[in-house]
Amino acid sequence: MDQEILKDVAIIGLGNMGLGMAKNLLSKGYRVSGFDLSEAARNSAMDAGVKILPVEELVAGRRILLLSLPKAEHVLACSYEIEKWGEKGLVVIDTSTSTPDVTREIYQRFIEKEMLFVDAPVSGGPKGALTGTMTMVVGADRWLFEALLPLLKAMSSTQVHVGKAGAGNIVKICNNLLIAAHLITTAEALSLATKAGVEPEAFLAGINKGSGRSAASEVNFPLWVLNGAFDSGFTMGLMRKDVGLAESLMEEMGMELPLSQEIIALWENSRTLLEDHADFNEIVKQSDSKIYG
Ligand code: NAD
Numbered sequence: 001m002d003q004e005i006l007k008d009v010a011i012i013g014l015g016n017m018g019l020g021m022a023k024n025l026l027s028k029g030y031r032v033s034g035f036d037l038s039e040a041a042r043n044s045a046m047d048a049g050v051k052i053l054p055v056e057e058l059v060a061g062r063r064i065l066l067l068s069l070p071k072a073e074h075v076l077a078c079s080y081e082i083e084k085w086g087e088k089g090l091v092v093i094d095t096s097t098s099t100p101d102v103t104r105e106i107y108q109r110f111i112e113k114e115m116l117f118v119d120a121p122v123s124g125g126p127k128g129a130l131t132g133t134m135t136m137v138v139g140a141d142r143w144l145f146e147a148l149l150p151l152l153k154a155m156s157s158t159q160v161h162v163g164k165a166g167a168g169n170i171v172k173i174c175n176n177l178l179i180a181a182h183l184i185t186t187a188e189a190l191s192l193a194t195k196a197g198v199e200p201e202a203f204l205a206g207i208n209k210g211s212g213r214s215a216a217s218e219v220n221f222p223l224w225v226l227n228g229a230f231d232s233g234f235t236m237g238l239m240r241k242d243v244g245l246a247e248s249l250m251e252e253m254g255m256e257l258p259l260s261q262e263i264i265a266l267w268e269n270s271r272t273l274l275e276d277h278a279d280f281n282e283i284v285k286q287s288d289s290k291i292y293g
Pocket of ligand 1: 012
């Protein structure tokens with residue numbers, strides 16, 4: 001793919017992640033235009049140098065479009081707008097955490113118009129988006145993944161091709177089911193260790209050199225939990241959405257996974273304690289609120 005084409009990028013959804021992606025690409029010499037339903041998000045993006053355009057103008061005649069939208073239903077709704085205005089050769093890279101079904105449905109519809117749809121959900125939070133250090137798990141034909149690599153590498157430090165359209169969402173949903181579990185299991189182990197007389201920092205130092213470590217113990221607890229900051233930029237509402245996606249995938253596959261079901265129930269029941277706008281790390285407060293912040 002012509003490198004100049006990859007340098008002209010539009011983004012629909014300029015929230016916590018989309019705005020960070022836009023700023024990162026601008027800092028690397030990309031031309032970035034975009035749109036968001038929220039006026040506040042549009043203004044912040046404009047201040048950062050993003051050219052704000054209506055969706056029709058963003059899509060018509062364009063080759064590369066990124067999506068960073070909250071849920072699969074938003075991606076689906078947006079896909080009809082894109083289909084209306086998009087032209088042959090358009091490649092849409094969806095970085096939202098969506099569902100494999102929605103991705104495959106859009107992929108099939110777009111193919112008929114000779115447009116392409118790629119699922120490339122991300123990890124690394126707003127900081128990773130801003131610094132181009134996210135991890136992307138990509139569902140696309142191999143040739144397309146390789147053609148898009150220069151752009152993906154500008155946005156992320158790790159790009160993993162995991163299969164065809166929809167595979168990225170499957171891997172991302174399973175990834176988030178694991179971090180949902182690790183936050184709770186690490187909080188419980190920390191409660192146990194501190195009650196038995198070990199300082200929280202010493203506990204983390206120990207397990208982070210041992211086989212019990214995870215991103216929860218290496219990143220979340222030091223950065224957002226032990227200091228009581230709870231300001232990761234990823235909300236309870238979005239994480240409960242992802243845990244719900246894991247539950248739906250398990251049902252669709254006809255699988256009963258007992259520990260995963262317990263984790264899903266704990267996140268669902270957290271609604272009584274934690275509102276959707278709370279930081280997702282606050283789930284640890286269910287274990288023992290005395291040791292956090
Ligand atoms: P966010 O709510 O901050 O941003 C989403 C933006 O999309 C909002 O500004 C909203 O106004 C806009 N929007 C919604 N529907 C729209 C439409 N039809 N057209 C234009 N704009 C629309 O969410 P976020 O934290 O940036 O997350 C975006 C996606 O990335 C989600 O799927 C989330 O699960 C995923 N994700 C987030 C994080 C994180 O740490 N925040 C990390 C990894 C993945």
